[in-house]
Amino acid sequence: MNTANGVKSGMDFEVDQEEETIKELVGKDGSLEDIVERAETGLEDGFLDYFLEDGAASEDPLSHLLDQICKENSGEKENKENVDPFGNRLNGQQSCDSVSFGLYPDQQVVSSIGPIRQTEKKRMVSKPYEIAAPGHAAVIRDITAEELKNRLDTPVAEAIDTKRTVGDVKNWLKSNNVNQTTFAEKVLEKTQGHFSVISRNPAPWEELLAPGRAVFVRMHNWMKLSDEEKMKILSVEKVSVNTDLQEKMKKTRFTFPKEQMEILMGIYEVNDRPGKELIEELAAKFSLSFIQIKDFFLNRRRRAKKSNL
DNA sequence: TTAAAGTCAATACA
DNA sequence: TGTATTGACTTTAA
Known part of the structure; x- marks a missing residue:
C-alpha cells in the first residue's frame, strides 16, 4: 500500500x-474464509479466487x-x-x-506494472498554463505549460536574426496595440526594462550566451504563433501577490550626483578601465563603495559597446 | 578570481 | 501611461 x-x-x-x-500468506493465521469473504466485499466476485487457484x-x-x-x-x-x-x-x-x-x-x-495493452495510448495529464512573472502568477485554462514549452521554447536549428526578430515583434505589438510590459512579462517572462534594452540594440546571435539566446528563441517562436494564439497568451490575467512587507522593503536606487558623474565621465573619456588604485581613490573621495565605482565603469563600457553596435 | 553578460527594478523622461 | 535609462546584483565564461 x-x-x-x-x-x-x-x-x-x-x-x-x-x-x-496469497493463499499461503493469508492461511498463516488460519482465517482464510473470513479474510476471503471480507476481501471480496466491494471487489468483483471471485477476485481472490483467481489467485487462490493453483496454477492460475x-x-x-x-x-x-x-x-x-x-x-x-x-x-x-x-x-x-x-x-x-x-x-x-x-x-x-x-x-x-x-x-x-x-x-x-x-x-x-x-507503477512497476506495465500496461495491459501495449498499444494503448498513455493518458496525458494536462496542467494549467502558468507564467511566472516576477511577483505575479498567471493561469490560463486551455493552454498547458507543455504547449507553452513546446511552442515558445522549441530550440531553433539555425541562427536567429536578432534584429529582424525584434523588429517583427515590435511591429506586431504596435499594430495590435500591445505594450512592452505586457509582452515582456507574459511572453518573455522578463521585465519591461530588460525588453526595452535588448530590443533597442539587439546583440548579434553569435555574441549571445545561452540565456540571452533563449529570449530571442521565444520571440522567434512567438512570431510563428497565430494571432489567436498570441492573444490567448497575452490575455492571461495577472494576479498581484505583492504584500505590504514587500512594499516596505522596496529599495531606492542610488543616483550619482551631477558633480560625481561629471568627474567619473571625465575619467572614463580618457581611461575606461581605471585600475584598482584609482577606483579605491574615487570611492574614498565620494564616500561610496569600491563596487559602486567599479560597477559604474563596467556598466559604462558595456552600454557604450552596445550602443556602438 | 575577474570581467563580461544577463537581469531586475527604481526612476527618469517623453 | 508607456518606454528608456541605469545602479546593483547574479550568472557565465575565461
Missing part, C-alpha cells in the same frame, strides 16, 4: 520474489484479471458514476484501465 496517500499502487500486486502465494498465475495475472473484469462490466457500468476511494469521480475508461488501477493518472509513472 502506498502509505503516502493511502492509494493502492500497482507494486502492491506484484508477485512476491520468494513465490509465496499466468505471466501477468493481475492484468489479465482486470481486463476480464472490465470486459464483463463495461456495458452495465458505462453510464454509472464511478468514484474512487476518496470520492473523486472517475470515468469508465479510467476504472477499467489496469495501468491506472488504484492509481491516479499522475501515479502511473511510478
